[in-house]
Amino acid sequence: MKLTTLPEEFIQAIPVIKKIEEAGFEAYFVGGSVRDVLLNHPIHDVDIATSAFPAEIKALFARTIDVGIEHGTVLVLTEESQYEITTFRTESTYQDFRRPDKVQFVRSLEEDLKRRDFTINALALRENGEIVDLFDGLSDLENRTLRAVGNPHERFHEDALRMMRGLRFVSQLGFELEFNTLTAIKENHTLLEKISIERIHIEFIKLLLGDYRNSSIRAFFETECYQYCPGFRAMGEALLKFSELPEQPIPTESQAWALLLDTFETPAKEVASFLKKWKCSNQTIQETQQLLWGLSKRKAAWWDKMTVYELGLDKSLAVEELLIYYGQEARMAETKELSDNLSIHSLSELEVNGNELMQFLDKSPGKWLSQTIRACEMAVVNGELLNDKQVLLTYAKEQL
Numbered sequence: 001m002k003l004t005t006l007p008e009e010f011i012q013a014i015p016v017i018k019k020i021e022e023a024g025f026e027a028y029f030v031g032g033s034v035r036d037v038l039l040n041h042p043i044h045d046v047d048i049a050t051s052a053f054p055a056e057i058k059a060l061f062a063r064t065i066d067v068g069i070e071h072g073t074v075l076v077l078t079e080e081s082q083y084e085i086t087t088f089r090t091e092s093t094y095q096d097f098r099r100p101d102k103v104q105f106v107r108s109l110e111e112d113l114k115r116r117d118f119t120i121n122a123l124a125l126r127e128n129g130e131i132v133d134l135f136d137g138l139s140d141l142e143n144r145t146l147r148a149v150g151n152p153h154e155r156f157h158e159d160a161l162r163m164m165r166g167l168r169f170v171s172q173l174g175f176e177l178e179f180n181t182l183t184a185i186k187e188n189h190t191l192l193e194k195i196s197i198e199r200i201h202i203e204f205i206k207l208l209l210g211d212y213r214n215s216s217i218r219a220f221f222e223t224e225c226y227q228y229c230p231g232f233r234a235m236g237e238a239l240l241k242f243s244e245l246p247e248q249p250i251p252t253e254s255q256a257w258a259l260l261l262d263t264f265e266t267p268a269k270e271v272a273s274f275l276k277k278w279k280c281s282n283q284t285i286q287e288t289q290q291l292l293w294g295l296s297k298r299k300a301a302w303w304d305k306m307t308v309y310e311l312g313l314d315k316s317l318a319v320e321e322l323l324i325y326y327g328q329e330a331r332m333a334e335t336k337e338l339s340d341n342l343s344i345h346s347l348s349e350l351e352v353n354g355n356e357l358m359q360f361l362d363k364s365p366g367k368w369l370s371q372t373i374r375a376c377e378m379a380v381v382n383g384e385l386l387n388d389k390q391v392l393l394t395y396a397k398e399q400l
Helices: 008-022 032-038 054-060 109-113 137-142 152-158 161-173 179-194 197-208 213-222 236-242 253-264 268-277 282-300 305-311 313-326 332-340 354-361 367-381 389-399
Strands: 027-030 047-050 064-068 073-077 082-087 089-091 103-105 123-125 131-133
Touching (some): 008 047, 027 032, 064 082, 179 213, 253 268, 282 313
Antiparallel strands (some): 089 103
C-alpha cells in the first residue's frame, strides 16, 4: 500500500529522514502517527525509527538532545520542529514486567517492529508514502481488530501495561480485541500488580475519555484487570452499571471521576482518599469533589442561586453536561443565565469587608466576623439584600 498524499506533519519531517538515508541508513515514520494517518485521525507525535545508531544520528545533526539515549532515542532539533529518532532495537527478558533487562541496537526494521505491542502500531511508513506492513496491521485496521504482535503472552510479559493499553485502544478506536489477545489478557491480568499506579492511571483516564468507553469497560471487567486498580476490587457490578450509561464521550478527567464515583456511590468523605490512591493531582481531587457535590444537588432539583455561586459557572456547566448520563436534559443556556444574573460572583465583590464591619460595630476579631460576612454574602446572593455597603452594615448590626 502506498499513500498518495502525506499529512503536513510528515512532510515537514521528510528532510530529516532524507538526511539519514543520504548517509546510508534506513529511516521510517513509525508508531501511532502512522496508524492515525491511516484512520484519518489527528496526528500528535511524529516518531522516526532508523538503522543508524545514536552516535551516528548525533554526528549527522548539529542540534540534538539525549532524551533516552540508553534506549536508542535522540531528540533532533530543526528550525521548524523537533523529532524523537530511535534506533532499531531488540530487547531481552523483562524481569520486572516493565523494563527490558538489556536493549540491543540492530540494523533490522523487522527486528524492531516485532517487539511492538499491537499490529496496528507495528506499521512503518517511508517518506515516499509506501507502507511497510510485516504483521498484517493493515488488515487488522480494516477489520477494526486489536491483535498483539506475535505471541500475546510474550508481549504482556514484556510490559504488563500493554494490557491496559489494549483496553484503552478499544475505548479510543472502537476496535475489538482479537480472541487470542483477549484470552492472554485474561490469563495474565495479575501481572498488573507489578505496574505502578501512575502508569495505570494514564491509560485508565484515556480509557474513560474514549468514544467507545462502554465496550472497553466491559472488557476491563471481563478480563479482571479492574481487580488491580485501587478501590475497584469490590466494584465489579458497579463497573457493569457504569458501562450501561449513555456512550456520550466524557469531556474531562474530573467529570469522568465524578460520574464513576457517583456510580460507585462513594461517600463524599471517602472521595479524596480514593483519588489519592490513584495519584490524582490535588486540583483533580478538588474539582471532582465539587462536581459530585453539585451533581447530587442538581439531580434532585433545579439549581439554587447559592449552589451556582459556590460552584462557579464553569463547574456548574460541567455538572450540567453530566445530566445526559442520567436521562436528563442539559440546560446550559439557562444555567449560564442564572449565573450571569447573580448579584455577586465572589466574596471580593461584596461591598463590605471584615475591617469595615469591625470598625462599624466596634468589635474585635472573632468567630462572629466570619459568620456575619457569610450571612451578608448569602443574603446578597439569594437576592434578599442589595449589595450596598450601608445596607450590609445595618444588616450586620441587626444580626448581632
